[in-house]
Amino acid sequence: MKQVLLLIATEHNKKAAKKIAISLLKKKLAACISLKDIYSIYEWEGKIEEVYEVQIIIKSKPELKNALVVFLKNKISYDIPQIIYKEFNSENKYTNWVNKSCL
Secondary structure (H helix, E strand, C coil), rough: CCCEEEEEECCHHHHHHHHHHHHHHHHHCCCEEEEEECCCCCCECCCEEEEEEEEEEEEEEEHHHHHHHHHHHHHHHCCCEEEEEEEEEEEEEHHHHHHHHHH
């Protein structure tokens, strides 16, 4: 079984998230990006914030992790962007497709 990188980030609206997703695909840094509307509650600068955001779920090759993190840090609009990631085992045919779709 091979591994796939799953990276999750958030952006403030769908237009910005879609722009990031398309850019990632064009640069071959990701095989697939899913965008999901979410409602987040968190503390920021001493206040409880409640906001609608867009979750960006990126499927890529593990060796592209550093390039993806640098790209997202430069593109996401938040002062402190959420960028979390983990490598997961994946079914071989899916992993092969991810590997062919990325750099």
